[in-house]
Amino acid sequence: MRVLVATVKTKTGLHARPAALLVNCVSKFTSTITIKKGEQEGNLKSLLDLLSLGVEQGDQITITVDGKDEDEVIAALNRCATENELW
Amino acid sequence: MYKGVPASPGIALGPALVLPKKQFQLEKKIIQDxxxxxxxxxxxxxxxxxxxxxxxxxxxxxxxxxxxxxxxxxxxxxxxxxxxxxxxxxxxxxxxxxxxxxxxxxxxxxxxxxxxxxxxxxxxxxxxxxxxxxxxxxxAGGGPQIPEIKEDCIIVAAELTPSDTALLPLDKVQGFITEVGGPTSHTAIIARSLELPAVVGVKKITASVQSGDHLIIDGEQGAVFVNPDSDTIAVYRQKQEVLHRQKKELASLKTLAAQTKSGKTIKLLANVGEPWELPKALEYGADGIGLFRTEYLFLNRDTLPTEEEQFQAYKEVLVQMEGKPVVIRTLDIGGDKNLPSLNLETEMNPFLGLRGIRLCLKNKTVFTTQLRALYRASVHGQLKIMFPMISSLEEYRAAVKCAEEVRAQLIEEGHPVSGHVPIGIMVEVPSTAIMTDLFAKEVDFVSIGTNDLTQYTLAVDRMNEQISHLYTPFHPAVLRLIKMVIAQARDGGIEVSMCGEMAGDPRFTSLLIGLGLESFSMSPSALLAVKKQVRAAKSTTAKALAQKVLALPTAEEIRAALENAEERSDSACES
Incomplete structure (x- = not known):
């Protein structure tokens, strides 16, 4: 299991385009990927879950990845975040 | 006649095509397999x-x-x-x-x-x-049904969604009527972009109309007639024809300059209350936005809009206007509006109460949040900030101090902020109008808000139906104040514009040019009609008209003189 903790930097928070980017980035992997904000938790492969979390700029999020391709997921997430200045 | 929300102007006559309701039998069933x-x-x-x-x-x-x-x-x-x-x-x-x-x-x-x-x-x-x-x-089987449209028709539906309209063969559609929706609903936006009339929010219309019924739709008034008599049909056929002719005539003005016969260029700007009106402003050739109202961000919701949400909204406006000037007015709201998030008290006299800049100076967080969003957006276009309801220099100075503090704070935080954001005021309270010369020493621009200036000058509540006959912008006192504001602003070397209804009323165009006004801001749909007046105006006749009108003693005489003058310029334009 791999865990990624980050503070969201992107101005719009994780709605709109950034949310779609993240979901598209992880949906092809087999690992279970959850995103947590405070007490709330959701499936990062689900746009509806991610939008429901309502992640804003400055929020701290914890992404947990569990599965065979977890290392690749973390790498892909980091790449996506850097390219789009998400966190 | 059925009434609804006017969502897109125009008139259409034709047979109804009622789209079937998407009703499903959503009963809970227990299944075996x-x-x-x-x-x-x-x-x-x-x-x-x-x-x-x-x-x-x-x-x-x-x-x-x-x-x-x-x-x-x-x-x-x-x-x-x-x-x-x-x-x-x-x-x-x-x-x-x-x-x-x-x-x-x-x-x-x-x-x-x-x-x-x-x-x-x-x-x-x-x-x-x-x-x-x-x-x-x-x-349910089969999926969404696409109706066949063989002849011209007016679409009647409970609701139209993007996926409904995407597959509608729209070339034969003459107008839209829906049961749900407001002026920003999908139907309204589609109808406006196609320049077809639409009335939305017409309750129970699908139950009252059958496909093939003859309909008249008046998108200006929000009226729908079902199987009207021949007199009504004749009246609306004529109205439709007049509209067609006007539209054609005005469309020919779109690309022409707003220049008087004497060669003076007049700035024609748009008043915008919701972002969806922006494309229309651009299409009708607005030189910029003279009044962008921000109230829509605050109304009909339980919480205040965040800095981020406001920033996105202002940025989008500036980007869409492609570098043309955009005057954004800070929140102009008071006790007559229901704003649950601010917990406003009901006042005896809301128009003389805590509203506009007064409310913002009392609720500093609301004000600074909006100012932060504005300054952050300022790098995305040509932003000007305008304060409403200013009635004294102290108020203006207090508001400017807030703005300067916010600006300095943002720079300290490392946000990019535009080098120069002009700050101006609405002139809508008589005390400010009278002191325009003093304001001119401190503000970058003024914009005359004729609606409130009229009600405050005449002590006539413009919402009170019992005294509505007393509310008239033709009143000599109102025109004298306007003359004074324009003259003092020009003497003080600051920009003066007008953003009240008078600016968009073609009957006043020549008079205002005669008084020295060079910048008019109005609802986008008025732009071409005013441009027509501008192009017909001559400095000498406009000045003579101003002199004559300002000497008249009653509103009625002034109205008659301006309406006559307008007829003259109309005929001059056609010849």
Whole structure:
């Protein structure tokens, strides 16, 4: 299991385009990927879950990845975040 | 006659085409074969996805990128693993039918997303409903039906969603009538972009009209006539013809300069209350936005808009205007508006109460949040900030101090801020109008708000029907004040504009030019009619008209003189 903790930097928070980017980035992997904000938790492969979390700029999020391709997921997430200045 | 919300102007006459209601028998059924039910659900999902992919391709082919984006969001919803497993689990565990499982799962997310206070999230709720409806229609068999349109018709429907209108053969559609929706609904936006009349929010219209019934739709008044008599038809045929002629004549003005016969260029700007009006302003050739109202961001919601939400909104306006000047007015709200998030007290006299800048100076957080968003957006275009309801220099100075503090703070935080953001005021309180010369030493620009200036000068509440006959911008006192404001602003070397209704009323154009006004801001739909007056105006005749009118003692005489003058310039224009 791999865990990624980050503070969201992107101005719009994780709605709109950034949310779609993240979901598209992880949906092809087999690992279970959850995103947590405070007490709330959701499936990062689900746009509806991610939008429901309502992640804003400055929020701290914890992404947990569990599965065979977890290392690749973390790498892909980091790449996506850097390219789009998400966190 | 049926009344609704006028959503797109114009008049159309023609037979009705009533689109069938999307009603599903959403009863909860207990099923035996769980696997078969899940298969049925997946087949409907696949069918809906194929349809949406077709819509995406169609939109891309027609280069409608915005529409394509809407459908791409729809596809993501259809592929959402939580939505799919949510439905599957309910079928598995509770042995319910796919329709019921989908409905409850979708409602769960609708509830969550409706709580968000961003416009973006509320749009996603509409997407989610649209997508769910399509899947339900495939579950019912066959999927969404596309009506055949063989002849000209007026569409009547309970509601029209993006996926409905995308496949409608629109070339024969003459207008739209829907039961739900407001001026920003999808139907309204589509109708305006097609320049077809639309009336929305007409209750129970689908039950009262049958396909083939003869309809008249008046998109200006929000009126719908069903099987009208021959007199009404004749009246509306004539109105329609007049509109056609005017539209053609005005359209020829779009690309022409707003220049008087004497060669003076007049700035014609647009008043905008909601972002959807921006494309219209640009289309009608506005030189910029003379008044961007920000109230829409605050009304009809329980919480205040965040700095981020406001920043996005202001940025979008500035970007859309492509470097043309945009005057954004800070929040102008008071006790007559229901704003739950501010907990405003009901006042005896709201128009003389805590409103406009007074409210902002009392609720500093609201004010500084808006100013932060404005300054952050300032790097994306040519922003000017305008304060409403200023009645003394002390107020103006206090507001400017806030603005300067916010600006300095942002720079300290490392935000990029535009080097020069002009700050101006609305001149709508007589005390300020009288002191324009003193204000001119401190403000960058003034804009005359004639609606409030008229009501405050004449002590006539413009909402009170009993005294509405006393409310008239033709009153000599109002015109004298306006003359004074324009003259003193010009003497003081500052820009003076007008953004009240008078600016968009062609009867006043020549007079105002005669008084020295060079910048007019009005609702986009008035731009061309005023441009026509500008092009017919001559400095000498305009000055003579101003002199003559300002000497008249009553509003009635002034009205008569201006209406005569307008007729003269009309005939001059045609000859």
């Amino acid at each position: 769980v696997t078969a039910e899940k298969d049925r659900f997946h087949q409907a999902l696949t069918a809906a996805k194929t349809r949406i992919e077709g819509l995406i391709a169609l939109a891309q082919e027609q280069e409608q990128t915005e529409t394509a984006k809407i459908f791409e969001a729809h596809r993501m919803v259809l592929e959402d693993p939580e939505l799919i497993t949510g439905v599957e689990q309910q079928i598995d565990q509770e042995k319910v039918n796919a329709e019921f499982a989908l409905e409850t799962t979708v409602n769960f997310y609708i509830n969550l997303l409706s709580q968000a206070n961003s416009a973006y999230m509320r749009e996603r709720v509409a997407d989610l409903k649209d997508v769910a409806n399509q899947v339900l229609q495939f579950l």
